[in-house]
Amino acid sequence: EVRLVESGGGLVQPGGSLRLSCAASGFTLSSYEMNWVRQAPGKGLEWISNISSSAINTHYADSVKGRFTISRDNAKNSVYLQMNSLRAEDTAIYYCASGDLYFRHWGQGTLVTVSS
Amino acid sequence: DIQMTQSPSTLSANVGDKVTLTCRASQTIRSWLAWYQQKPGKAPHLLIFKASILESGVPSRFSGSGSGTEFTLTISSLQPDDFATYYCQQYNSYPWTFGQGTKVEIK
Numbered sequence: 001e002v003r004l005v006e007s008g009g010g011l012v013q014p015g016g017s018l019r020l021s022c023a024a025s026g027f028t029l030s031s032y033e034m035n036w037v038r039q040a041p042g043k044g045l046e047w048i049s050n051i052s053s054s055a056i057n058t059h060y061a062d063s064v065k066g067r068f069t070i071s072r073d074n075a076k077n078s079v080y081l082q083m084n085s086l087r088a089e090d091t092a093i094y095y096c097a098s099g100d101l102y103f104r105h106w107g108q109g110t111l112v113t114v115s116s
Numbered sequence: 117d118i119q120m121t122q123s124p125s126t127l128s129a130n131v132g133d134k135v136t137l138t139c140r141a142s143q144t145i146r147s148w149l150a151w152y153q154q155k156p157g158k159a160p161h162l163l164i165f166k167a168s169i170l171e172s173g174v175p176s177r178f179s180g181s182g183s184g185t186e187f188t189l190t191i192s193s194l195q196p197d198d199f200a201t202y203y204c205q206q207y208n209s210y211p212w213t214f215g216q217g218t219k220v221e222i223k
Contacts, residue, residue: 035212037160045152045160045203047212061211062117095159101207102150104171106159 002026002105004096009110012086016114020081022096022107030074033100036081038092051079086114118142118206122215128223129194137189137218139204144184148208151180151189155200164189194220
């Protein structure tokens with residue numbers, strides 16, 4: 001069974017940093033592009049970043065470009081999202097999802113709250 | 117960026133009804149469109165990709181159509197498990213973007 005499990009969310013002050021992790025099991029993560037998608041409370045979905053299977057290519061939404069960095073460790077079957085200079089508007093559930101174009105497998109999400 | 121607009125925002129329907137949800141793109145996305153279902157407190161679930169290809173395991177009452185800028189998701193006979201929010205997503209060009217969602221609720 002394919003499983004993605006996010007961790008690392010929590011409460012952080014504006015301007016702070018967090019590092020999210022996504023651990024995969026039941027499939028070989030190294031074969032897939034991976035994404036982060038977020039959902040603010042009561043709002044819709046927003047794709048924010050992806051990384052190619054080899055980690056050579058990354059893409060970001062303008063809303064996070066320059067502040068967030070996606071990375072992966074295929075040996076650990078994991079993907080990461082380093083989030084710096086966090087703002088109140090970054091408050092959301094953060095999902096990792098597999099797929100190069102659309103998202104076939106999703107984790108359960110981890111909640112990030114940016115507040116003083 | 118390509119803007120995705122879904123209509124209606126909310127749809128009230130009865131079990132057994134045929135329902136059609138619409139998604140419009142601000143520019144052509146050919147057939148590079150996916151549909152997802154999301155239930156409260158859960159992650160989204162892929163239903164359809166490339167506008168009309170049903171994901172494995174998704175019931176055949178779901179179907180998708182369209183190309184260019186206009187797309188539809190049809191549920192041929194609404195079931196109790198189908199009451200949820202549905203999102204379209206374009207993957208024609210970065211950044212991948214979603215519609216704002218259509219909530220299907222019980223009438």
